Amino acid sequence: MVSETVELRGHIIDSLILPKVLDEIMTLGGTFEILHLAVGQRREDPSRAEVRVTAPDAQHLDAILGRIGQHGAISLAGDEARLVPADVDGAFPDGFYCSTHFETWIKRHGQWIAVERPEMDCGIHFDPATGRATTVPMHRVRRGDLIVIGHAGVKVAPIDRSPERNVFEFMASNVSSEKPKAVVIREMAAHIKTARAAGGKVLVVAGPAVIHTGAGGYLEQLIAGGYVQVLFAGNALAAHDIEQALYGTSLGMSLDAGMPVDEGHEHHLRAINAIRRIGGIRRAVEEGMLKRGIMHACVAHGVDYVLAGSIRDDGPLPDVITDAVNAQDAMRENIQGVTVGIMIATTLHSIATGNILPASVKLICVDINPAVVTKLADRGSFQAMGLVTDVEPFLRALAEHLVPGGGR
Amino acid sequence: MLRHAHPAFQTGPYVTIMRPQTSLLMCPPDFYGIEYEINPWMDLRRPADPERARAQWRALYETLTETLGVRVELLTPVKGLPDLVFTANAGLVVPSRLKLPAASCREASKCEEGEARSTSARLPRDKLRGMRSQSTFVASRFLHPERQKEQPTYEAWFRARGYAIETLPEGTCFEGEGDALWLGDALFAGYRIRSDIRSHQGLAAMLGCEVLSLDLVDPRFYHLDTCFCPLDNRRALYYPPAFDDYGRRVIHEFVPEPIAVGDVDALRFACNAVVVGRDVVVQSGCDTVEKTLRAHGFTPRPVDLSEFHKAGGSAKCLGLWVPSCEDKEAG
Numbered sequence: 001m002v003s004e005t006v007e008l009r010g011h012i013i014d015s016l017i018l019p020k021v022l023d024e025i026m027t028l029g030g031t032f033e034i035l036h037l038a039v040g041q042r043r044e045d046p047s048r049a050e051v052r053v054t055a056p057d058a059q060h061l062d063a064i065l066g067r068i069g070q071h072g073a074i075s076l077a078g079d080e081a082r083l084v085p086a087d088v089d090g091a092f093p094d095g096f097y098c099s100t101h102f103e104t105w106i107k108r109h110g111q112w113i114a115v116e117r118p119e120m121d122c123g124i125h126f127d128p129a130t131g132r133a134t135t136v137p138m139h140r141v142r143r144g145d146l147i148v149i150g151h152a153g154v155k156v157a158p159i160d161r162s163p164e165r166n167v168f169e170f171m172a173s174n175v176s177s178e179k180p181k182a183v184v185i186r187e188m189a190a191h192i193k194t195a196r197a198a199g200g201k202v203l204v205v206a207g208p209a210v211i212h213t214g215a216g217g218y219l220e221q222l223i224a225g226g227y228v229q230v231l232f233a234g235n236a237l238a239a240h241d242i243e244q245a246l247y248g249t250s251l252g253m254s255l256d257a258g259m260p261v262d263e264g265h266e267h268h269l270r271a272i273n274a275i276r277r278i279g280g281i282r283r284a285v286e287e288g289m290l291k292r293g294i295m296h297a298c299v300a301h302g303v304d305y306v307l308a309g310s311i312r313d314d315g316p317l318p319d320v321i322t323d324a325v326n327a328q329d330a331m332r333e334n335i336q337g338v339t340v341g342i343m344i345a346t347t348l349h350s351i352a353t354g355n356i357l358p359a360s361v362k363l364i365c366v367d368i369n370p371a372v373v374t375k376l377a378d379r380g381s382f383q384a385m386g387l388v389t390d391v392e393p394f395l396r397a398l399a400e401h402l403v404p405g406g407g408r
Numbered sequence: 409m410l411r412h413a414h415p416a417f418q419t420g421p422y423v424t425i426m427r428p429q430t431s432l433l434m435c436p437p438d439f440y441g442i443e444y445e446i447n448p449w450m451d452l453r454r455p456a457d458p459e460r461a462r463a464q465w466r467a468l469y470e471t472l473t474e475t476l477g478v479r480v481e482l483l484t485p486v487k488g489l490p491d492l493v494f495t496a497n498a499g500l501v502v503p504s505r506l507k508l509p510a511a512s513c514r515e516a517s518k519c520e521e522g523e524a525r526s527t528s529a530r531l532p533r534d535k536l537r538g539m540r541s542q543s544t545f546v547a548s549r550f551l552h553p554e555r556q557k558e559q560p561t562y563e564a565w566f567r568a569r570g571y572a573i574e575t576l577p578e579g580t581c582f583e584g585e586g587d588a589l590w591l592g593d594a595l596f597a598g599y600r601i602r603s604d605i606r607s608h609q610g611l612a613a614m615l616g617c618e619v620l621s622l623d624l625v626d627p628r629f630y631h632l633d634t635c636f637c638p639l640d641n642r643r644a645l646y647y648p649p650a651f652d653d654y655g656r657r658v659i660h661e662f663v664p665e666p667i668a669v670g671d672v673d674a675l676r677f678a679c680n681a682v683v684v685g686r687d688v689v690v691q692s693g694c695d696t697v698e699k700t701l702r703a704h705g706f707t708p709r710p711v712d713l714s715e716f717h718k719a720g721g722s723a724k725c726l727g728l729w730v731p732s733c734e735d736k737e738a739g
Contacts, residue, residue, distance in 0.1 A: 072605035
């Protein structure tokens with residue numbers, strides 16, 4: 001059992017703040033003891049309560065303190081952020097503050113310091129040399145790093161949810177018809193245009209269905225049109241894109257004829273092998289071996305890409321980062337400056353990306369499976385728009401809206 | 409001379425002194441526009457039409473000044489501060505040195521049933537003059553950096569007019585009349601989305617009055633003045649889903665006759681109305697609310713403010729109650 005004493009001040013009886021805080025404590029599995037209660041004698045007199053909150057463990061206690069803090073219950077431990085040096089590499093000290101993807105500040109010496117790179121499920125590292133606070137994922141912690149402990153001295157600005165979510169919810173239903181889809185895609189295109197005009201980067205996270213459905217060409221058009229600055233994908237998207245570029249097939253299926261090609265099932269392996277032999281995708285483009293496709297367009301137009309590996313990858317391509325933690329770090333480096341993220345037909349990479357993006361990034365989630373769209377759009381970001389549809393018509397329509405002569 | 413008084417003046421004389429809301433501070437929308445997104449209504453793809461915005465603001469101004477006889481003071485617009493038009497968020501004006509002993513406040517609350525009377529009928533001219541010179545402006549502390557830039561402009565305006573400027577403790581957020589509305593002798597205050605509850609403690613200490621904190625739970629109704637509108641000392645319009653159970657119970661406990669507003673009118677910002685005596689300046693098209701207001705003896709004065717709705721504001725957001733300046737001229 002762990003406890004902490006909090007203080008509540010103000011018109012906490014008439015405003016029902018005290019009963020609300022006590023209810024919240026119990027709802028979240030804690031117990032309370034009112035150590036002191038001074039009720040104002042007259043209506044305009046404020047009251048003051050000191051409440052000891054007890055929870056089964058530090059994690060529960062932190063959750064309770066976080067929740068009741070919004071109703072003005074302040075830990076008596078003081079409102080400066082508490083810092084504890086990490087005692088081992090690769091792990092936070094016990095009781096670390098677990099970050100959200102919202103804008104966050106910590107209080108040091110009476111000053112609120114904005115936490116850089118807001119990211120959920122990280123800790124907050126304060127560097128006394130620079131006076132800067134940054135989120136830090138667990139594996140990057142080094143012994144001696146000063147890590148924020150508990151909720152004291154931490155302020156979070158939640159972002160509101162947009163009414164657009166209603167459009168999304170409608171679209172996620174089975175009855176969504178063609179017409180509203182066109183409207184939603186037009187709105188998404190407008191989002192992307194606005195973001196680009198404001199100097200923001202557009203991130204695309206895409207699965208191999210983009211190639212299988214024959215939509216790769218539209219993504220190439222978007223890249224060439226300057227509407228993609230960063231691409232996250234796995235081995236499969238790149239491998240099948242290159243297979244198509246070299247053999248005209250995707251998983252052995254001719255994309256022109258829609259028929260299996262003789263020995264076509266070997267094509268993707270031959271494609272991967274060719275790239276491994278030459279030393280990578282960039283090299284293949286530079287040497288003139290790879291002349292078309294999404295990966296070619298990325299190299300040709302200076303789009304940064306991160307290919308993250310998985311357990312079932314063939315090859316993989318030499319560009320694929322097979323260490324998952326290193327891949328996450330590479331993704332973290334590449335999301336700086338991104339203001340719109342488009343997630344197309346990949347659950348795993350989209351969730352991985354969603355985990356590291358700050359809530360301020362607008363998300364566009366497209367998948368044929370409503371559950372995936374719901375999962376991605378419902379991240380507490382008020383900037384998520386979702387669409388349940390096949391990727392090919394989506395990318396075709398998007399290219400039509402954004403690229404002159406696109407979508408053909 | 410005022411022809412109409414704000415309903416705050418319908419209360420007992422002591423309470424009146426606490427809230428000398430006789431003029432409205434407004435800011436012409438010369439530089440108004442949707443330049444960022446800090447609430448669910450704002451969308452960079454739905455820009456405001458500057459011409460229409462100017463015409464709508466003008467219509468509001470004329471309704472207030474010509475039809476209702478409200479004195480309006482103007483703040484000079486500043487380029488790069490598109491939301492400066494929403495003066496309600498500048499802060500909260502209180503004549504701090506006339507803060508009353510609590511016993512008087514309670515007494516005042518008992519005699520609040522009085523008829524609407526004009527300010528001049530209630531307060532002698534010298535008292536008003538004194539009040540003006542002693543007024544305090546509790547400056548807002550905006551949550552968003554975009555709006556924090558407005559603070560110096562508001563503070564300069566009040567400082568130039570002799571107000572004492574008070575600020576709430578650092579680290580708290582408070583967005584002025586947007587989240588603080590008087591009803592009777594209590595200040596109803598919204599928190600969680602913009603203002604935080606710790607600012608309410610500071611306000612209560614500063615004003616020596618009861619501050620009833622209401623948790624705002626729907627981000628579309630991000631300020632209290634978008635979902636709660638005191639009409640007089642007994643009645644207030646409110647939109648129940650914008651509050652949690654506790655907040656609804658507080659409203660039912662402390663507002664003798666709460667009037668619930670339906671979804672359609674609430675989303676048109678019917679609650680973001682300016683109440684001038686028995687007249688209520690409200691976004692046009694709020695048909696049910698207009699009918700309700702008439703049934704309660706009020707006269708709705710519909711004005712179309714749709715261009716400001718795009719930024720998440722309506723009539724009330726466009727004005728801040730300040731003590732009248734007529735007395736300064738007289739003095």
